[in-house]
Amino acid sequence: MKKLSFLPLALALIFTVLIIESCSKKASTNPTPVTTKATLYDSLGGTKLMADPAYPGAMIETGRLAVRSVIDSTIFVIAGDTRINGHFMVLLSEVSKGNLSGFTDLSENLTTFVSGAAGAKDYIYIGLSMADAHNPAVNSRINGKVANADFDAFISDVVTGATKNKVPANLINSVGALLGTLRSQVVQM
Ligand code: HEM
Numbered sequence: 001m002k003k004l005s006f007l008p009l010a011l012a013l014i015f016t017v018l019i020i021e022s023c024s025k026k027a028s029t030n031p032t033p034v035t036t037k038a039t040l041y042d043s044l045g046g047t048k049l050m051a052d053p054a055y056p057g058a059m060i061e062t063g064r065l066a067v068r069s070v071i072d073s074t075i076f077v078i079a080g081d082t083r084i085n086g087h088f089m090v091l092l093s094e095v096s097k098g099n100l101s102g103f104t105d106l107s108e109n110l111t112t113f114v115s116g117a118a119g120a121k122d123y124i125y126i127g128l129s130m131a132d133a134h135n136p137a138v139n140s141r142i143n144g145k146v147a148n149a150d151f152d153a154f155i156s157d158v159v160t161g162a163t164k165n166k167v168p169a170n171l172i173n174s175v176g177a178l179l180g181t182l183r184s185q186v187v188q189m
Helices: 003-028 062-079 085-096 101-118 148-164 169-180
Strands: 049-051 059-061
Touching (some): 049 062, 062 085, 062 101, 085 101, 101 169
């Protein structure tokens, strides 16, 4: 009889140990929080929507607007850059006649391509491959093949375009490095 008087106490002890054990197990099996690395596109403003200054009433992702602003400035810089503007004669001739359709298409294609390369997910590039876009035998809009020096000039014009848009220096370096990875597809001589 005396032995039985310890039974409730012993059961309570075992019960408590089991509860503590199960709680500590729960804590250690919590799923690891999913962390995604910020992309260059995120650093440029990412997917946050804002009013598109060029199209009243329309919204645009902040990252895409940043890329488009740099691209549009760069096209203007290239237009005045005698080192490489000879490659863009079709475009420049159209623009000089007041026809902006080629400019709009190039701005759209380059913006989508660079945004995608920087990490954008919501826009799909459906233009020519980099090799085809810069092969005059395939793309009649490019005057002549691109040399290494042309590529360097193009990158320096992008840096000028980005600087005009007050893109921080570290991000300009990242854009330059990203474009640099495409040299072998663009330079074909
Ligand atoms: C990494 C660097 C470059 C990228 C990402 C790039 C990207 C592009 C893209 C996306 C297009 C449009 C393709 C299409 O219409 O489907 C294009 C067209 C073109 N690119 Fe590049 N490009 C680069 C470098 C260069 C360089 C160095 C030159 C010459 C100096 C050049 C000259 C042209 C020309 C002339 C066109 C046709 C423009 C037009 O449609 O009027 N690109 N490029």
